[in-house]
Amino acid sequence: xxxxxGNAVQATARFHYxxxxxxxxxxxxxxxxxxxxxxxxxxxxxxxxxxxxxxVVDVGIWFLHLFRMPLFFVVAxxxxxxxxxxxxxxxxFGNRLKRIALPFVIFWPLVHLALSWSTVHAAASVQHxxxxxxxxxxxxxxxxxxxxxxxxGHLWFLYYLMIFYVLIWSAxxxxxxxxDDSLRKLGPIWHLGLLPLVLVPALAAVSAPHPAPESLxxxxxxxxxxxxxxxxGYLLFGQEDWLARARRIAxxxxxxxxxxxxxxxxxxxxxxYDAEDPSASLxxxxxxxYISVWMTLVCLVAGRALLNRSNRVLRxxxxxxxxxxxxxxxxxxxxxxxxxxxxxxxGLKFSVALIATSGICxxxxxxxxxxxxxxxxxxxxxxAASAVSG
Amino acid sequence: MSAFEINTPVIRQLIVKDWILFxxxxxxxxxxxxxxxxxxGMAKGWSFYLGSLLLIIVxxxxxxxxxxxxxxxERKDQTLAFVMSLPVSPLDYYLAKLVGSLITFLxxxxxxxxxxxxxxxxxPLPDGLLMLALLLFGHVLLAYSxxxxxxxxVESEGWNIFAxxxxxxxxxxxxxxxxxxxxxxxxxxxxxxVWNAPAISILLTQLIVSIAVLLxxxxxxxxxxxxx
Numbered sequence: 001x002x003x004x005x006g007n008a009v010q011a012t013a014r015f016h017y018x019x020x021x022x023x024x025x026x027x028x029x030x031x032x033x034x035x036x037x038x039x040x041x042x043x044x045x046x047x048x049x050x051x052x053x054x055x056v057v058d059v060g061i062w063f064l065h066l067f068r069m070p071l072f073f074v075v076a077x078x079x080x081x082x083x084x085x086x087x088x089x090x091x092x093f094g095n096r097l098k099r100i101a102l103p104f105v106i107f108w109p110l111v112h113l114a115l116s117w118s119t120v121h122a123a124a125s126v127q128h129x130x131x132x133x134x135x136x137x138x139x140x141x142x143x144x145x146x147x148x149x150x151x152x153g154h155l156w157f158l159y160y161l162m163i164f165y166v167l168i169w170s171a172x173x174x175x176x177x178x179x180d181d182s183l184r185k186l187g188p189i190w191h192l193g194l195l196p197l198v199l200v201p202a203l204a205a206v207s208a209p210h211p212a213p214e215s216l217x218x219x220x221x222x223x224x225x226x227x228x229x230x231x232x233g234y235l236l237f238g239q240e241d242w243l244a245r246a247r248r249i250a251x252x253x254x255x256x257x258x259x260x261x262x263x264x265x266x267x268x269x270x271x272x273y274d275a276e277d278p279s280a281s282l283x284x285x286x287x288x289x290y291i292s293v294w295m296t297l298v299c300l301v302a303g304r305a306l307l308n309r310s311n312r313v314l315r316x317x318x319x320x321x322x323x324x325x326x327x328x329x330x331x332x333x334x335x336x337x338x339x340x341x342x343x344x345x346x347g348l349k350f351s352v353a354l355i356a357t358s359g360i361c362x363x364x365x366x367x368x369x370x371x372x373x374x375x376x377x378x379x380x381x382x383x384a385a386s387a388v389s390g
Numbered sequence: 391m392s393a394f395e396i397n398t399p400v401i402r403q404l405i406v407k408d409w410i411l412f413x414x415x416x417x418x419x420x421x422x423x424x425x426x427x428x429x430x431g432m433a434k435g436w437s438f439y440l441g442s443l444l445l446i447i448v449x450x451x452x453x454x455x456x457x458x459x460x461x462x463x464e465r466k467d468q469t470l471a472f473v474m475s476l477p478v479s480p481l482d483y484y485l486a487k488l489v490g491s492l493i494t495f496l497x498x499x500x501x502x503x504x505x506x507x508x509x510x511x512x513x514p515l516p517d518g519l520l521m522l523a524l525l526l527f528g529h530v531l532l533a534y535s536x537x538x539x540x541x542x543x544v545e546s547e548g549w550n551i552f553a554x555x556x557x558x559x560x561x562x563x564x565x566x567x568x569x570x571x572x573x574x575x576x577x578x579x580x581x582x583x584v585w586n587a588p589a590i591s592i593l594l595t596q597l598i599v600s601i602a603v604l605l606x607x608x609x610x611x612x613x614x615x616x617x618x
């Protein structure tokens with residue numbers, strides 16, 4: 001096979017491990033959001049925060065939080081590069097308009113309305129409200145209550161993806177492909193040692209653990225943190241051998257990340273925030289940066305080794321994950337508001353909320369999406385081409 | 391060939407050419423626009439001021455780049471002689487330049503306009519600011535139309551630069567002037583957009599004059615045998 005044929009195969013083949021990693025990143029978002037209600041750290045700020053809570057939740061979910069969306073953006077960058085090579089910029093933007101911009105425009109107001117309605121209803125009816133619900137109750141009783149500016153909610157990732165796609169076009173128009181080549185030539189030490197340092201200023205600009213950039217205006221810190229992951233994924237396309245080379249060090253990176261996370265939790269417990277400037281300490285930002293890069297790489301290596309295959313279950317999860325992620329939060333909130341007054345153990349509440357939300361979202365996929373108009377937007381058609389080992 | 395017959399395929403090619411040549415500058419403008427929105431999103435007084443200023447710079451740059459790429463550079467590189475050797479009339483060329491320039495200018499202009507309206511209406515900023523923003527956008531549109539017409543009517547590079555810089559710099563006195571009109575400026579910090587007669591009159595004047603200068607230039611070109 002000559003080089004030209006090799007590139008053609010690369011551009012048309014299916015990367016099962018990337019598909020599956022994207023699905024995992026999306027579906028673990030449901031776990032993450034379900035667990036937030038039982039997190040002591042987020043108790044004052046989360047609408048469905050429950051009386052039942054546990055430190056164990058904080059230990060688990062903030063570790064996941066540090067690399068879940070970075071991994072998602074690496075995968076998104078990887079597929080963006082594949083689409084550009086396969087369809088050209090015009091075809092790429094047409095596809096992204098349909099798969100990212102249109103779902104955002106359609107689902108953002110629906111999700112916003114559903115969340116607002118269930119939250120207002122909960123504020124009026126729940127007997128054991130969270131601090132956030134208490135605040136909303138007080139707002140509702142005010143005559144001249146200030147209206148909160150609408151945010152992008154949990155669909156912020158679609159908003160940032162659109163910005164990154166525009167930046168791909170900008171970079172190509174300004175002839176930055178040469179920079180691509182230089183970055184691709186950098187060795188593992190640069191990737192693993194210096195890339196995290198690029199992220200530190202962004203992470204030091206916000207509180208730790210870093211929040212979701214839900215504002216309708218783009219945030220510098222979010223661009224500074226997620227854009228390098230997206231760019232990394234973009235550059236990774238066609239260079240998947242690099243993941244094979246990184247396989248040897250992946251277990252060490254996992255151990256090092258766990259060790260750094262233990263330090264992160266220690267520092268987090270002693271962290272005091274200034275209300276005027278709630279940004280993280282430099283040490284916390286450095287730890288977040290290294291854990292996010294190293295764990296993202298561990299996930300990529302593990303995904304390539306274990307998930308580079310497709311069967312009916314994986315295929316279904318990969319197909320339904322986008323739809324599930326988009327609609328899960330209103331469903332989850334409605335269930336968790338209903339659970340707030342029950343005297344159950346946090347583990348039981350968490351399990352019920354998670355299973356019910358996942359069940360409703362995953363099972364609604366064939367009923368609402370597959371074979372219908374929504375397939376083109378948030379679903380998936382028949383599998384194409386063969387798997388690539390990367 | 392009558393003065394009103396147009397060669398659509400060649401016009402389309404010329405528009406595509408202008409669009410391709412403009413992409414690099416447009417990419418710069420779009421990137422600067424994202425940076426400006428980020429600055430505004432920092433929700434601090436200084437960053438809001440800096441972000442707004444950067445947005446105005448982006449708008450003015452897009453206008454100037456659009457005219458310069460499609461008209462002035464083409465003249466400097468002496469490609470006009472080649473273009474005019476194609477089967478195009480002065481009207482065809484005028485239309486190609488008009489539509490090409492309008493597309494390259496209006497693409498960033500409308501994106502920034504919609505973004506600005508969204509920022510003002512959907513964030514805690516006072517909604518009354520929308521009128522100031524619209525009047526400033528109206529001024530840039532008028533300045534662009536005048537500059538474009540000068541570029542199409544006058545060959546001198548000096549006069550073209552003067553028209554572009556002069557009309558765009560007038561945005562400063564424009565801001566001062568709007569500030570002096572109490573019936574408009576007194577509502578800037580209010581929670582509602584006030585559409586009163588003075589504001590609507592200025593907006594309509596900007597719009598009508600913008601369209602009028604473009605139409606007059608077109609009418610002049612239908613009567614010409616050569617572009618200049």
